[in-house]
Amino acid sequence: MNRIAFGPALLLGFAAALSGGTAPAETVAVRIDKGAFEPAVITIKPGDTVVWLNTEKRTSHDVVFEDGVRSERLMPDDVFERRFDTAGRHSYRCTPHPRMTGEVVVEP
Numbered sequence: 001m002n003r004i005a006f007g008p009a010l011l012l013g014f015a016a017a018l019s020g021g022t023a024p025a026e027t028v029a030v031r032i033d034k035g036a037f038e039p040a041v042i043t044i045k046p047g048d049t050v051v052w053l054n055t056e057k058r059t060s061h062d063v064v065f066e067d068g069v070r071s072e073r074l075m076p077d078d079v080f081e082r083r084f085d086t087a088g089r090h091s092y093r094c095t096p097h098p099r100m101t102g103e104v105v106v107e108p
């Protein structure tokens with residue numbers, strides 16, 4: 001086995017993979033405040049995670065997706081997070097406040 005010859009090629013390949021344009025996964029925040037999701041529409045990349053934070057003083061909310069994924073009831077300062085691996089539009093709403101709607105747009 002020839003580690004000296006093989007090592008640099010492996011390192012170069014790794015560096016190329018790192019700079020290959022695939023951004024590292026990010027986590028983005030949506031505030032729940034004054035009876036609204038802020039921002040109501042958020043655009044992310046596959047693999048990113050969205051964190052919802054209830055910043056109300058005393059009102060609880062939830063986050064319920066059309067595909068069945070849902071948070072627990074979020075009391076003030078509670079958080080809920082979901083990672084999105086597939087492209088598409090993911091609509092959600094708040095059960096106790098049906099006018100509260102939001103959307104996560106996952107663009108490849």
Ligand SMILES: [Cu+2]
Binds near residue numbers: 096100
């Ligand atoms: Cu609500």
